[in-house]
Amino acid sequence: MEELYKDLREEVEPLLAERRFEAIKQILSANNAQDIAELITHQPPKEQVLLFRLLDKELAVDVFEHLSSPDQQHLLQNFQDSKVKDILEEMSPDDLARLLDEVPAVVAKRLVQLLPPQERKNTSTLLGYPENTAGRIMTPEYVALKREMTVAEALDKIRRVGLEKETVYYCYVVDEKRRLVGIVSLKLLVIKPPTAIIGDIMDSDAISVRTEDDQEKVARDLQKYDLLAVPVVDKEDRLVGIITVDDVMDVMEEEVTEDIYRMGGVEVPDTGYFKARVFSVVGRRVGWLLILLITNTLTGNIIMGQSDTLKSVVALAAFIPLLIGSGGNIGAQSSTVMVRGLALREVSARNYWGLLSREVGIGCLLGVMLGTIVTIWAYWLQGNWLVSLTVGLSLVVISTLASLAGGMLPFVFSRLKLDPAIMSAPVITTMVDVLGVFTYFQVARFILFK
Amino acid sequence: MEELYKDLREEVEPLLAERRFEAIKQILSANNAQDIAELITHQPPKEQVLLFRLLDKELAVDVFEHLSSPDQQHLLQNFQDSKVKDILEEMSPDDLARLLDEVPAVVAKRLVQLLPPQERKNTSTLLGYPENTAGRIMTPEYVALKREMTVAEALDKIRRVGLEKETVYYCYVVDEKRRLVGIVSLKLLVIKPPTAIIGDIMDSDAISVRTEDDQEKVARDLQKYDLLAVPVVDKEDRLVGIITVDDVMDVMEEEVTEDIYRMGGVEVPDTGYFKARVFSVVGRRVGWLLILLITNTLTGNIIMGQSDTLKSVVALAAFIPLLIGSGGNIGAQSSTVMVRGLALREVSARNYWGLLSREVGIGCLLGVMLGTIVTIWAYWLQGNWLVSLTVGLSLVVISTLASLAGGMLPFVFSRLKLDPAIMSAPVITTMVDVLGVFTYFQVARFILFK
Numbered sequence: 001m002e003e004l005y006k007d008l009r010e011e012v013e014p015l016l017a018e019r020r021f022e023a024i025k026q027i028l029s030a031n032n033a034q035d036i037a038e039l040i041t042h043q044p045p046k047e048q049v050l051l052f053r054l055l056d057k058e059l060a061v062d063v064f065e066h067l068s069s070p071d072q073q074h075l076l077q078n079f080q081d082s083k084v085k086d087i088l089e090e091m092s093p094d095d096l097a098r099l100l101d102e103v104p105a106v107v108a109k110r111l112v113q114l115l116p117p118q119e120r121k122n123t124s125t126l127l128g129y130p131e132n133t134a135g136r137i138m139t140p141e142y143v144a145l146k147r148e149m150t151v152a153e154a155l156d157k158i159r160r161v162g163l164e165k166e167t168v169y170y171c172y173v174v175d176e177k178r179r180l181v182g183i184v185s186l187k188l189l190v191i192k193p194p195t196a197i198i199g200d201i202m203d204s205d206a207i208s209v210r211t212e213d214d215q216e217k218v219a220r221d222l223q224k225y226d227l228l229a230v231p232v233v234d235k236e237d238r239l240v241g242i243i244t245v246d247d248v249m250d251v252m253e254e255e256v257t258e259d260i261y262r263m264g265g266v267e268v269p270d271t272g273y274f275k276a277r278v279f280s281v282v283g284r285r286v287g288w289l290l291i292l293l294i295t296n297t298l299t300g301n302i303i304m305g306q307s308d309t310l311k312s313v314v315a316l317a318a319f320i321p322l323l324i325g326s327g328g329n330i331g332a333q334s335s336t337v338m339v340r341g342l343a344l345r346e347v348s349a350r351n352y353w354g355l356l357s358r359e360v361g362i363g364c365l366l367g368v369m370l371g372t373i374v375t376i377w378a379y380w381l382q383g384n385w386l387v388s389l390t391v392g393l394s395l396v397v398i399s400t401l402a403s404l405a406g407g408m409l410p411f412v413f414s415r416l417k418l419d420p421a422i423m424s425a426p427v428i429t430t431m432v433d434v435l436g437v438f439t440y441f442q443v444a445r446f447i448l449f450k
Numbered sequence: 451m452e453e454l455y456k457d458l459r460e461e462v463e464p465l466l467a468e469r470r471f472e473a474i475k476q477i478l479s480a481n482n483a484q485d486i487a488e489l490i491t492h493q494p495p496k497e498q499v500l501l502f503r504l505l506d507k508e509l510a511v512d513v514f515e516h517l518s519s520p521d522q523q524h525l526l527q528n529f530q531d532s533k534v535k536d537i538l539e540e541m542s543p544d545d546l547a548r549l550l551d552e553v554p555a556v557v558a559k560r561l562v563q564l565l566p567p568q569e570r571k572n573t574s575t576l577l578g579y580p581e582n583t584a585g586r587i588m589t590p591e592y593v594a595l596k597r598e599m600t601v602a603e604a605l606d607k608i609r610r611v612g613l614e615k616e617t618v619y620y621c622y623v624v625d626e627k628r629r630l631v632g633i634v635s636l637k638l639l640v641i642k643p644p645t646a647i648i649g650d651i652m653d654s655d656a657i658s659v660r661t662e663d664d665q666e667k668v669a670r671d672l673q674k675y676d677l678l679a680v681p682v683v684d685k686e687d688r689l690v691g692i693i694t695v696d697d698v699m700d701v702m703e704e705e706v707t708e709d710i711y712r713m714g715g716v717e718v719p720d721t722g723y724f725k726a727r728v729f730s731v732v733g734r735r736v737g738w739l740l741i742l743l744i745t746n747t748l749t750g751n752i753i754m755g756q757s758d759t760l761k762s763v764v765a766l767a768a769f770i771p772l773l774i775g776s777g778g779n780i781g782a783q784s785s786t787v788m789v790r791g792l793a794l795r796e797v798s799a800r801n802y803w804g805l806l807s808r809e810v811g812i813g814c815l816l817g818v819m820l821g822t823i824v825t826i827w828a829y830w831l832q833g834n835w836l837v838s839l840t841v842g843l844s845l846v847v848i849s850t851l852a853s854l855a856g857g858m859l860p861f862v863f864s865r866l867k868l869d870p871a872i873m874s875a876p877v878i879t880t881m882v883d884v885l886g887v888f889t890y891f892q893v894a895r896f897i898l899f900k
Contacts, residue, residue, distance in 0.1 A: 249695075
């Protein structure tokens with residue numbers, strides 16, 4: 001809880017400044033791993049190492065798993081091999097795979113060599129799956145049962161191996177070829193008589209995912225079917241791992257953050273925006289800005305091409321920002337709802353044309369409403385009805401085009417197997433700038449110089 | 451799974467058109483509630499009622515709980531009281547509270563009267579808590595244990611009552627005043643010997659939330675501490691309910707969708723954007739657009755005020771869209787990262803000033819890079835070095851101001867206890883339009899007419 005963690009920092013930081021390590025050690029041992037991890041995250045590098053050394057071995061591993069990967073790397077560099085080995089051995093295979101994935105290759109190699117053979121095998125299997133797939137985020141630590149076992153035997157097995165497993169709330173029933181044939185919940189095992197046979201009580205119709213499935217699909221399935229964990233099978237239907245709900249929540253948050261950043265026209269470094277170096281952030285932001293800048297030079301070219309028109313009616317220039325600004329906002333609204341609708345599967349190929357024409361209709365309606373107001377205001381500002389009419393009519397056309405672009409492009413991108421979030425508010429706004437200026441001068445020539 | 455559900459629609463829809471109800475009934479009984487709910491969601495109102503009538507009683511309740519609230523209302527209106535009563539009685543109290551919350555008051559009253567006394571009491575208790583709080587989304591259906599029970603007695607209790615409870619994976623230990631004193635996981639109950647005493651094995655230091663806590667805070671806590679459920683206590687520390695991870699995932703998705711829509715300048719109707727009527731959507735979108743339009747009239751006024759400047763150097767007009775467009779994009783990037791950073795608690799009062807000055811520095815750097823390019827392009831376009839310099843220098847100033855506005859305003863809003871997402875890309879872009887045009891003419895007067 002936010003309050004708890006504030007207390008912990010307020011308690012520990014003064015002691016740390018005075019180097020009162022014994023007192024800190026006592027405080028830390030009474031706190032939980034997540035809060036200590038947050039405390040460590042907020043310290044400078046040297047203090048991170050000091051604090052981490054004060055933790056008991058078991059707590060240390062737990063805290064380590066809750067740190068971000070740059071913090072993990074920094075700590076590992078400051079430890080002796082024996083301590084690193086202790087930590088790595090105790091980490092769960094999926095967390096370990098994620099860490100190895102993010103350190104430089106040469107560090108990863110050194111770390112893998114510190115692992116005992118079985119752990120090394122598990123981890124390198126997980127690393128064999130492409131990023132963002134179910135295979136990469138699953139853990140091989142599940143409880144496997146056989147069809148012919150009784151409930152009593154199953155409970156016995158859970159008692160023996162359960163403490164090391166990620167979850168015991170679902171157990172997975174496999175045949176002699178390790179193919180997944182059913183699922184039994186711990187709830188059912190507790191409720192059924194000890195002599196009942198697993199094969200008779202298991203759910204043989206359970207949901208599973210494949211190793212190559214996208215992690216976002218897995219997250220959606222777990223959420224849709226209200227599951228605590230989902231089994232992962234390979235191409236031969238053999239059970240190779242499970243994915244638990246807590247890992248999925250982290251995946252969801254990561255994916256949503258990526259989407260949101262992208263919708264704002266920002267590509268995010270792996271370390272997260274606020275922890276990345278200034279130059280790496282600038283490098284990632286300037287790419288989109290340059291593309292948008294070059295697109296926007298078109299507006300300059302269009303206006304320069306109309307300099308005679310402008311010289312004769314200078315008032316036309318006054319309404320350019322308002323027209324393209326309003327159009328851009330309508331376009332940004334449309335692309336926002338479409339991108340999110342696609343992510344939530346509310347928009348699909350099936351209902352797309354209906355939703356797009358609805359969107360364009362809404363854009364046109366909004367244009368008529370705003371256009372009427374703008375016409376009146378433009379007249380008040382410069383007293384020429386024809387110019388005012390040009391401005392108002394342009395806004396109707398621009399709004400309609402903006403909602404068409406904002407509604408259409410995210411879908412086109414998703415069809416091309418590209419992330420629809422690339423068609424972000426900044427991109428649509430810039431396109432509407434160009435379209436809007438062009439439209440405006442066309443309408444002006446039609447009304448004013450016919 | 452997406453594929454599964456497509457199959458179901460493809461299978462059922464032709465049969466529905468031919469009114470072959472017996473065949474449909476058989477197909478439906480072999481499918482799960484979530485997929486049937488999705489099938490029903492996509493049908494026209496009349497077909498929804500037909501399909502729902504074909505479900506067995508138990509499956510019907512399950513499907514009903516997975517429908518959206520407008521679909522639920524529509525179905526209830528088409529059933530007789532006895533059928534409505536059956537469904538309501540079987541619904542879990544938190545789902546029922548949500549339904550009653552969303553139907554018109556007069557319908558809610560009629561529905562509540564159909565409930566048996568105990569259900570009525572549960573539901574109206576939940577309805578007593580404000581929206582978006584832990585109290586509103588919790589369920590009173592948990593397993594409560596006493597400290598002096600043995601493990602065997604606890605397992606016995608789970609066998610008796612477990613089937614009706616939302617989760618049995620955590621059991622909650624309460625004292626004689628119903629105050630929460632500890633938590634025992636089902637895993638522990640299975641692993642520990644039957645004679646062990648609950649009071650000795652329970653975790654008495656467990657995380658709990660309060661009824662008045664914001665649902666977003668609950669979601670964050672559950673995610674941070676990797677919990678499957680969290681107990682909810684009232685002001686006297688009495689246990690009143692639990693919140694399970696599946697409900698929290700729905701809350702997270704809702705909150706994120708709200709944030710994303712708001713960041714795109716769209717207020718969303720309760721029914722969801724794509725199901726709402728066109729006029730209700732227009733009504734909710736036009737509000738922001740009007741505010742932004744009125745703000746943007748300032749750009750028109752500023753430009754009209756400079757019409758003499760413009761008449762003597764018409765070329766200045768050509769660069770307005772590019773300048774305010776690029777500035778707007780930089781501002782949108784800054785506000786996006788700040789709004790998300792605040793939501794994820796990466797940005798707080800503690801580190802804010804550092805992050806803001808970093809953000810402004812980044813904006814200034816981006817401005818210098820883009821400004822250099824623009825100066826050269828502007829010279830190529832119209833051949834006047836002074837005008838080009840005006841454009842380039844303005845872009846540096848505008849970029850810096852834009853990142854200041856985008857970085858500062860979300861934080862100011864969160865301090866004022868308002869949603870920082872209100873400072874969306876469209877709002878920041880519009881503000882930068884005004885600021886940008888003003889800056890541009892100031893710089894122009896300084897360089898060109900000094």
